[in-house]
Amino acid sequence: MRLAGKTVLITGGRRLGAKLAILLAQRGANLAFSYHTSPDGMQSVVEECRLAGVQAESFRADLRNPEEADLLVQNTIARFGSLSVLINLTSVYTRTPLDTLEPKDYYEAIASNLSAPYFTAIAAARAMRQQPIENGLQGKIIHFTDWAVDRPYRFFLPYLVAKGGLVTLTKALAVELAPTITVNAIAPGTVEPAAAASEQKLERIRRSSALHRIGSADDVNQAVLYLLEGTDFVTGEVFRVDGGRFLGATTGDV
Numbered sequence: 093m094r095l096a097g098k099t100v101l102i103t104g105g106r107r108l109g110a111k112l113a114i115l116l117a118q119r120g121a122n123l124a125f126s127y128h129t130s131p132d133g134m135q136s137v138v139e140e141c142r143l144a145g146v147q148a149e150s151f152r153a154d155l156r157n158p159e160e161a162d163l164l165v166q167n168t169i170a171r172f173g174s175l176s177v178l179i180n181l182t183s184v185y186t187r188t189p190l191d192t193l194e195p196k197d198y199y200e201a202i203a204s205n206l207s208a209p210y211f212t213a214i215a216a217a218r219a220m221r222q223q224p225i226e227n228g229l230q231g232k233i234i235h236f237t238d239w240a241v242d243r244p245y246r247f248f249l250p251y252l253v254a255k256g257g258l259v260t261l262t263k264a265l266a267v268e269l270a271p272t273i274t275v276n277a278i279a280p281g282t283v284e285p286a287a288a289a290s291e292q293k294l295e296r297i298r299r300s301s302a303l304h305r306i307g308s309a310d311d312v313n314q315a316v317l318y319l320l321e322g323t324d325f326v327t328g329e330v331f332r333v334d335g336g337r338f339l340g341a342t343t344g345d346v
C-alpha cells in the first residue's frame with residue numbers, strides 16, 4: 093500500500109504514537125490520532141505533521157467505551173473522507189503484584205489493553221469495508237502487543253493476559269477481514285523507556301537482550317512502515333521487535 097494521500101488513524105498518540113505519526117506524515121499520509129488523558133504535546137505533533145505537507149488532527153477519546161471508538165472513526169472519516177489504516181497503540185502499563193491484585197486490576201487492564209483496540213478495530217473495519225477496493229485492499233490494521241506475551245515476567249499478570257488476548261484478536265480478525273483488510277501486530281521490547289526507569293533496570297534489560305541495547309521508537313516504527321508499505325502479503329502475523337530479548341542473553345558456548 094502506498095501511504096501518500098491515505099488516511100491513517102493512530103490511537104494512543106503519546107510516545108511511540110507521536111513519532112509514528114510524524115514518520116507516516118513524511119510518507120504523505122494524512123494523520124488522525126487520539127489521546128485520552130494527555131492533551132499536552134498533541135498540538136505540536138499535529139503541527140509537525142502539517143509541516144510535512146499533509147492534513148492532521150488529534151481527537152480526544154476514551155476507547156474503553158465502544159461509542160467513543162465508533163465516534164473516533166466517524167470523526168476521522170468526516171474530517172479526511174476515508175480511512176485506510178488503523179494503528180492501535182492504546183495501552184495502560186501498571187505494575188500489579190499478585191499478593192495485592194484486586195478484580196479491578198483485571199477489569200482495567202482488559203478494558204484499556206484489549207477492549208479499546210477491539211472496539212476501535214471493529215469500528216474501523218466496518219468503515220473500511222464500505223470503501224472501494226484498491227490493489228486488492230480496503231485497509232490495514234496494526235495492533236501493538238508485547239514481546240513478553242511469549243515469555244512473561246512477574247508482577248504484570250492482568251496486562252500480560254490482555255496483551256495475549258490482543259494476539260488472538262489479531263489472528264481472528266485477520267480471518268474475519270480477509271482478503272481485503274490485513275491485520276497484524278507488533279510486539280515491542282523495551283523502547284523509549286519512561287524517564288522514571290532506573291539505570292540499573294535498563295542495564296538489566298540490556299544484559300538480558302541478545303542485541304545488548306534498548307530500542308528506539310524508530311526501531312519499532314520502521315517495522316510498522318514495512319507492514320504498511322513494504323508488503324501487502326502478510327496478515328495474522330505478530331512481529332517481535334525486541335532486540336532479541338525473547339532469546340535472552342547470549343553467553344557463548346552451552
Ligand SMILES: NC(=O)c1ccc[n+]([C@@H]2O[C@H](COP(=O)([O-])OP(=O)(O)OC[C@H]3O[C@@H](n4cnc5c(N)ncnc54)[C@H](OP(=O)(O)O)[C@@H]3O)[C@@H](O)[C@H]2O)c1
Nearest residue numbers: 104105106107108127128129130154155182183236282283
Ligand atoms: N514503550 C515500550 O517499551 C513498549 C514495550 C512493549 C509494548 N509496548 C506497547 O507499544 C504501544 C505504545 O507504547 P508507548 O510506550 O508509546 O505507550 P504509552 O506512551 O504508554 O501510550 C499509551 C497510549 O494509550 C492511550 N490510552 C490509554 N488508555 C486509553 C483509553 N482508555 N482510551 C484511549 N487512549 C488510551 C494513552 O493516552 P493518554 O496518555 O492521552 O491517556 C497513550 O497515548 C503500547 O500498546 C504498549 O503496550 C511498548
